[in-house]
Amino acid sequence: MNDSNxxxxxxxxxxxxxxxxxxLANAITNPKNTDSRTYLCMMMQTQLESLETALAMPVPENxxxxxxxPDDGIFDNTELEPAELCDQCRALNYALIMLSNKMVQEVIAFILCERLEMLRHSLFAPDGDQP
Structure with missing residues (x-):
């Protein structure tokens, strides 16, 4: 028997x-879970650390x-409105101002750039698709 298997x-x-x-992300964003948000975020941190380790491993055969x-319906995948994207950009920028961890700031700055690009594209949507 192969131990690694x-x-x-x-x-x-x-x-x-x-x-x-x-x-966990779905539970964190659920307004009914506000009292447990910190605990859920700590659980998410543990899972993300495990994910980082798992991503470094070879892809399992299965x-x-x-x-x-398939879309499991956990999250709404509809495109965001420009106002929603602007809200996200403001929140990410706020996080950049408030955080002192340079690595986290760098990651959030990158996400902010992605969201700003999404916002830019949403503003230049074809006629009929603009808000």
């Missing part, structure tokens, strides 16, 4: 951990030929 069967892979993070993921 039995270990990998018991270790969650990046797909499983990502699904767990999606569920995950190499997966079909596209």
């Amino acid at each position: 039995s270990t990998s069967e018991n270790t969650p892979d990046s797909w499983s951990i990502c699904d767990s993070c999606r569920l 995950r190499k030929t997966l079909p596209p993921m």
Whole structure:
């Protein structure tokens, strides 16, 4: 029996951990969970650290030929309105101002750039698609 194979069967892979993070993110954004948000964020941090480790591992054989993921309805995937994107940009900018961790600032700055680009594209949507 191959020990590395039995270990990998018991270790969650990046797909499983990502699904767990999606569920936690959904719970964090649920207004009914405001009292438990800090605890849920700590759980998310642990999962993301596990995900970072799992992403460095080889892709498990059972995950190499997966079909596209169906929409499970956990999140609303409709395109964001320019006002929503602007709100997100403001929140990300606020986080940049308030945070002192340089690595986190760098990541949030990159996300802010992505959101600003999304906002730019949403403003120049084809006729009929503009708000």
